[in-house]
Amino acid sequence: MSRLIPLVKGEFDRLNKYNLFTANFVVLLLWVGLAWFFEGEELKMFLPAVFLLDATMMTMLMVAATLFYEKQEHTLNSIMVSPVSEDEYLLSKIIVNIINSLISVFFISAAVYFIKDVTYDYLKLVPAVIVVTVVHTLFGIRLSYYAKNFTSMLVNFIVYVFLFLFPSLFALLDIIGPEMARFLIILPPEASRILITTIVQEVEPWKLLFGYGYLLSLSFIFYRFIVKPKFNDFLMRETGV
Amino acid sequence: MIKVRNLKFKYPKNKEYTINGIDFEIEDGEVFGFLGPSASGKTTTQKILIKLLKNFEGEIEYYGKPLASYGDDFYQDIGVSFEMPISFSKLTAMENLEFFKRLYQRTVDVEPLLKRLGLWEDRDKKAGEYSKGMKIRLNFIRALINNPKMLFLDEPTNGLDPANARIMKDMIREFKEQGGTVFLTSHIMSDVDELCDRVAFIADGKLREINSPRNLKIKYGRRMVKVEYREGGRLITREFSMEEIKTQAFFDLLKEKDIETIHSGETTLEEIFIKVTGVALRE
Numbered sequence: 133m134s135r136l137i138p139l140v141k142g143e144f145d146r147l148n149k150y151n152l153f154t155a156n157f158v159v160l161l162l163w164v165g166l167a168w169f170f171e172g173e174e175l176k177m178f179l180p181a182v183f184l185l186d187a188t189m190m191t192m193l194m195v196a197a198t199l200f201y202e203k204q205e206h207t208l209n210s211i212m213v214s215p216v217s218e219d220e221y222l223l224s225k226i227i228v229n230i231i232n233s234l235i236s237v238f239f240i241s242a243a244v245y246f247i248k249d250v251t252y253d254y255l256k257l258v259p260a261v262i263v264v265t266v267v268h269t270l271f272g273i274r275l276s277y278y279a280k281n282f283t284s285m286l287v288n289f290i291v292y293v294f295l296f297l298f299p300s301l302f303a304l305l306d307i308i309g310p311e312m313a314r315f316l317i318i319l320p321p322e323a324s325r326i327l328i329t330t331i332v333q334e335v336e337p338w339k340l341l342f343g344y345g346y347l348l349s350l351s352f353i354f355y356r357f358i359v360k361p362k363f364n365d366f367l368m369r370e371t372g373v
Numbered sequence: 374m375i376k377v378r379n380l381k382f383k384y385p386k387n388k389e390y391t392i393n394g395i396d397f398e399i400e401d402g403e404v405f406g407f408l409g410p411s412a413s414g415k416t417t418t419q420k421i422l423i424k425l426l427k428n429f430e431g432e433i434e435y436y437g438k439p440l441a442s443y444g445d446d447f448y449q450d451i452g453v454s455f456e457m458p459i460s461f462s463k464l465t466a467m468e469n470l471e472f473f474k475r476l477y478q479r480t481v482d483v484e485p486l487l488k489r490l491g492l493w494e495d496r497d498k499k500a501g502e503y504s505k506g507m508k509i510r511l512n513f514i515r516a517l518i519n520n521p522k523m524l525f526l527d528e529p530t531n532g533l534d535p536a537n538a539r540i541m542k543d544m545i546r547e548f549k550e551q552g553g554t555v556f557l558t559s560h561i562m563s564d565v566d567e568l569c570d571r572v573a574f575i576a577d578g579k580l581r582e583i584n585s586p587r588n589l590k591i592k593y594g595r596r597m598v599k600v601e602y603r604e605g606g607r608l609i610t611r612e613f614s615m616e617e618i619k620t621q622a623f624f625d626l627l628k629e630k631d632i633e634t635i636h637s638g639e640t641t642l643e644e645i646f647i648k649v650t651g652v653a654l655r656e
């Protein structure tokens with residue numbers, strides 16, 4: 133596990149050099165800019181949506197983008213003929229994305245505090261964001277496995293967004309009724325939304341418990357039965373090298 | 374150090390075996406050349422030996438133990454150079470090497486390597502801005518970064534100018550002289566002739582020959598001497614068997630005629646390659 137630190141550090145160097153950090157930062161600025169136009173209760177509804185989008189969509193896009201580069205430049209093969217294990221490699225992706233999500237949390241929270249003097253329960257936000265990021269990092273890796281190229285990865289990504297994320301957003305904006313919304317918790321983005329919404333509104337304890345348990349189990353199952361076993365196939369796909 | 378028994382491999386999508394039952398051994402401290410026409414499975418074999426392709430049939434032993442029994446520490450001891458350029462394009466050569474260095478327990482100072490291969494001046498240039506030959510030299514340094522005991526080199530000199538190819542070959546020879554073992558694939562027969570202790574030829578998934586270049590040349594060559602000389606303005610060619618060159622007729626010819634060339638019937642690895650694999654070299 134001693135190789136986790138160089139892997140994580142290397143990944144951050146590259147996020148920087150490949151301008152993915154900048155891209156992420158521009159999106160954060162955009163959110164802060166939008167937050168400017170909201171006040172009071174509206175802002176309190178808007179912020180969870182921002183954290184949700186960052187921990188789900190941004191996470192998936194970022195991990196897919198780094199995998200895409202590593203695959204395209206064949207550096208993934210070069211890493212895998214070093215003593216780095218598959219677990220270390222995959223874990224480093226998860227850690228990097230957790231750190232990235234926490235940077236977003238910190239940046240946006242600081243911005244709305246200074247601009248709007250808004251605070252919320254950070255102790256509830258941080259664990260929620262971590263769990264949501266972990267599961268979506270794994271989703272992002274899984275989407276990359278099955279994508280033939282960057283375009284098809286984006287298509288898969290958009291399908292995921294439509295299938296799962298939009299119903300949750302509708303619920304968030306009160307477009308579908310509470311009767312329907314209750315069942316949405318089995319959708320990972322909805323479970324994610326519920327965990328993150330706790331920062332601004334009361335959530336029934338069973339939902340919280342279910343949400344954490346569900347997303348953690350999902351992460352474990354995804355890692356153990358999909359992401360890890362299929363890693364070597366992904367590594368070996370495409371001719372060459 | 375490596376023993377391969379009845380190795381077979383089929384890519385999941387393909388119907389036919391790419392490697393169809395091959396056997397060979399690589400001794401400690403030798404340079405083992407793996408030759409064959411394009412698409413014959415050289416790179417595939419290398420990927421199997423370095424544990425990237427896992428679903429093979431047959432047995433592979435590394436120092437007496439099955440390859441599969443080795444964990445990731447296997448990679449502490451080997452260095453791999455792939456047939457295509459591999460580096461993070463937006464990182465400089467030095468940043469690339471620094472990153473990979475941190476993944477190993479034991480590492481070497483890259484400065485002398487970069488200097489020797491003429492990349493020191495350009496060490497702070499982005500790898501993506503390197504020329505093809507520069508990228509290949511960087512690949513080679515990447516392979517040496519952990520001071521490996523064994524090197525797997527997939528066409529290491531392909532795409533290099535003669536001067537740099539010379540340097541790389543010298544480095545490979547020095548690696549061997551210091552006790553290293555090398556598995557090397559190549560299309561460039563002069564390199565193979567110069568570097569390899571033994572070579573194996575693969576074609577259609579099977580090994581056609583394994584032997585030292587010298588033995589192969591004797592086996593496939595003709596044991597004779599060809600003499601060309603001028604007589605009355607005409608060029609005449611005569612061949613003598615190894616028995617005939619002991620005769621007076623041969624000495625008389627050398628003494629009396631205007632000899633232009635004398636060739637032995639030893640064949641080249643190129644010709645052996647074509648004969649053994651049944652495929653002409655492209656270059």
Ligand SMILES: Nc1ncnc2c1ncn2[C@@H]1O[C@H](COP(=O)(O)OP(=O)(O)OP(=O)(O)O)[C@@H](O)[C@H]1O
Pocket residue numbers: 368369370371372384386387391409410411412413414415416417418456
């Ligand atoms: N990932 C893959 N999936 C399916 N088939 C593959 C894959 N990689 C290689 N092959 C096939 O296996 C065969 C051997 O390929 P390989 O790359 O081992 O050849 P090679 O001897 O190294 O050739 P070259 O000299 O051109 O590098 C080829 O027919 C190739 O099409």
Ligand SMILES: [Mg+2]
Pocket residue numbers: 415416417456527
């Ligand atoms: Mg090849």
